[in-house]
Amino acid sequence: MQEEIFELIEGKKYARLRELLSDMNPADIAQILEDVPERELPVIFRILPKELAAEVFVEMDSEMQQLLIEAFSDTELREVMDELFMDDTVDIIDEMPATVAKRILSQTDAKTRKMINQLLAYPDDSAGSIMTTEYVDLKKNMTVDQAFDRIRNVGLDTETIYTCYVIDQSRHLLGIVTVKDLLLNEKSRVLSDIMDENIIYANTLDDKEEVAGQFEKYDLMALPVVDKESRLVGIVTVDDAIDVIQDEATEDIEKMAAILPSDKSYFRTGVFSTFKARIPWLMLLMISATFTGAIISSFEEKLTIFPALIAFIPMLMDTGGNSGSQSSVTIIRGISLGDIEFRDIFKVIWKEVRVALCCSTALAAVNFVKLWLVDYLLLHTFDPGKQIPEILVVCFTLLLTVIVAKFIGCVLPILAKRIGFDPAVMASPFITTIVDAISLFIYFRTAILILGI
């Protein structure tokens, strides 16, 4: 398929190309156009039927969009923009350099421009920033038949027709009517009798992640958004909610791995941008790890007396780090999904401490048996008279470290969230460093106590 298209482009067989592309899905066309040479792009774009062209345009990444806009005449630009839904227009303008954005705005009428500027003003993470302003609004005294007439009139230009919004004269939201309701009711019934007044809605400034969560919880197709005066100003559709869910998951994963989140896909991010996203945490964590080094330094002389203790440092640090991140990651995800809130903190601690007791006992026991069986009975590298105290130190440290690591791992994200920080940022990258320092501290204190050094 892809090869055939490239051959047609090569051979400039545009009539056949148009025919072929017209049957394809916008998302697939946009994907194919990514591999087309830049100078060919405007030509191929122009042969697409007008409506399809706009749909393909929306699916493109912002670099390709900018390239096309710069190649467009004013008329072409206006034609494409006229076909777009408001939320897509705003997204595109948001990504463009100021001059390009200005040119786009200059091609829209005053009313649209005002609307766009209003939408652009909503904070990036708000419901307002992902909503669209094209929806079907109805009046409560309309009949089912009248409602269908209105849907037929405005439906082509709205993002969804299946959920319609019943509003009063000041645009206050009164109820919701679905096309299913309309189809299953008598044509003469009045909307106020059949509309659902138990509405799930969002405010323009609500967090978009929470809004996406509502789609999941209530299995919604669309969600109305109201302003401070409870007037309907837009709707969020399920496709945008899915994008938010995916983006937020990616963002959480990036933060947990000590990366500054980016909103572009892997290959779209340049080497320098990737570097900039990764180096701040690497730097911070490297510097904070020198404190762990300081703990070792202060214990240096004693370590030269018991050099065998050095070999256990990586195992204790890693096991502590892994135990801590297991807890923190579980809790962070639970917070993201709305399963865990601040009031659950003691419930969480109680659970994590019991899990930690099981884990640490099992780990310490296996470690003890391993040292005894393998190192002593099998390899004979182990001198029971001298080293049993050392092994006790290691096992006891393991026991304590895992418990402390899991405690910190579960408490830190919840506290971070409570004081308004992002749990994924505040908790996850730091866990390893904090747990490293603590596990070494426990290790050396235990050594001093048991070995009497």
Next chain:
Amino acid sequence: MQEEIFELIEGKKYARLRELLSDMNPADIAQILEDVPERELPVIFRILPKELAAEVFVEMDSEMQQLLIEAFSDTELREVMDELFMDDTVDIIDEMPATVAKRILSQTDAKTRKMINQLLAYPDDSAGSIMTTEYVDLKKNMTVDQAFDRIRNVGLDTETIYTCYVIDQSRHLLGIVTVKDLLLNEKSRVLSDIMDENIIYANTLDDKEEVAGQFEKYDLMALPVVDKESRLVGIVTVDDAIDVIQDEATEDIEKMAAILPSDKSYFRTGVFSTFKARIPWLMLLMISATFTGAIISSFEEKLTIFPALIAFIPMLMDTGGNSGSQSSVTIIRGISLGDIEFRDIFKVIWKEVRVALCCSTALAAVNFVKLWLVDYLLLHTFDPGKQIPEILVVCFTLLLTVIVAKFIGCVLPILAKRIGFDPAVMASPFITTIVDAISLFIYFRTAILILGI
């Protein structure tokens, strides 16, 4: 709200309770019922209007469902089951102990039972396991008006009416018609003229994660599923696709944090289950960390000559681990989202190597400056004559470790995926251990080389 409901339950004011609950959303009612004492649950459930009761039932977790089923008479059980969509019924049966499942099946008619058993047979991660069998099917010679009649007839019992499927006599999928198409066309037009024949569909055995990806890519509301003979057997709706997207993200996050994935929420998983999900990786990683210990042991004597080298071990291990997991996590997410495939491996390596060069240079430089400025000029804990070689060892190790860590971090997930392993499992938890061992090896080799020990 919640308190008022609890008071009504306490006071057994069931008439008012029914009134209040009837206006609420099923998901909210299910959430409130979670906190109701178990013995009250069947009573409250019985006062709900029949249809709402079934909707609430679907939203409950499996423990509550089982409790209710055990309290139901056969008639009640049949009534609830009759209201459920096929995919929900199958999900519920899948979660129940064998005896309860058998009882549910005995309350369904032979045809439904056959269908349920067919759906239960699909693998857990397949499109077949999340599809429902209730949809609107149409014939291609129907008119728009006839199509509306059919929708009115069967629509109440289907999960969505908005996308309808045009099939032939052997149930082969010919095209798709949306209610929007139907509303915007003349009543006398024939479906074969207006249906969309360019269909995005899945096969029953397709991976459900890929199916969910199609919803995201093509902004779908529902996706038809066909069997090996290309006959339409069901549809996946967008709400189920969202659940898959969330579950897969949670699963990836858990795997990256060395936890065996579970499909229950945090508080629904018992202490022992949580322990079982966490201990295997902790154990494996603890044991593999002893190899790192062995590397240190083999270098023990030399470390007692240059004890200052010990203090840098945590910093080098952590920085290596962080660098590696930044890469692996980015690549694993890219693979999940379909951005990165095996054929991109050299593109990925080339990018990661350049990023690694930038990162490692910056880190080594900062480390050098820090040791020089702070430790030498400020703290005077640094003896240039003796320790400059040591610092060179540390900086050079840092340089090399970060590059190797990022290389391994990007290659391992892609290779794991290629040979059919889960990238998130195979790559992420192991990265730290592998990088630890490698960074220590580099550290000691460099020390031997530069310090001449």
